[in-house]
Amino acid sequence: MSDVVTVPVIETERLTLRAPRITDLDAFATFFADERARFVGGPSDRVGTWQILLRMSGHWQLRGYGLWVAARRTTGEPVGYAGIVNHVDWPEPELGYAIFAAWEGRGYAFEAAEAARSAAAERFGIARPISLVAPENTRSVRLAKRLGAAFERDIELRGETTYVFRHPGAEGAAA
């Protein structure tokens, strides 16, 4: 790897998926400070969240794909993130997503995750990713199902039981 990876920009009806930026730290720090972030590697203080944001950015360079920050097209405000995560101890590339508390209930998570899934298939050849979901994260379980993903198995990940959902391929064909 010697070339710098440029993170593609994806537009949906209401969101722009783009590379993480230093100016996203406040929105991420608010989200990760909350107990609700326990399902996605938090809670975390500001310095820890800075590390999470750097990791998102570096993951693109190492893997060639990663998590986009989802921002409102109208105002540019970051509302969450979605994309493909493949940490060294992950079983395979994962479609990950989270929406910050203030922006829940508007369908942003679905919109961001669906766009990220399509982009991952088209641009990175990741056709049927998994999603890793904590069993008690009912909101995320529901979203995985709405996205057409099916429960496949549970695994032990970083000492926790984790559900593996499998996403369908293009046009929802679970081939």
Next chain:
Amino acid sequence: MIERVVLHTERLTLRPLRTSDFEAYSAYYTGPRARFVGGPVTRGEAFTKFCAMIGHWQMRGFGRFAICLRDDDTGFGHAGLLQVEDARLPELTWTLWTADAEGRGYAREAATAVRDHAFGPLGLPALSAIVHRDNAASARVAEALGGVADPDLPVRFDDERAFRFDAAPVEVPA
């Protein structure tokens, strides 16, 4: 777009970190030699730190390099700059991943190149270095580079001390 910087010293090349460096980095950070830098950590945590080092370049435009010999591309340490918060001085860091690489002056040589790059092309006026109190070898490197112990600089933990480095003042004719 971030330009990928490469620095050269008499014996060393400081180049961008890449995927093939991860195993050596992870072996270091999951092992006992990482005790002065918050380790040992799990392999997953090492991956987070490794990604974050690379992401730092994207976010700040500067960061940490892999250290290798000029005629061998195998990374055996990292050195460079990190800045956690805008309000803090950028930190000068240097780490050798294996005991074999110690005792040859590589850390000092790499850190000197980073310091000169920071004060030269990057135009930074001052740097800090955070060193564990029991890490005498690193404290010697900090002092050799012109670092002055500065108890007013913030540290993460009580068992660390901070050094301050100032760029040479620009001579103003009287």
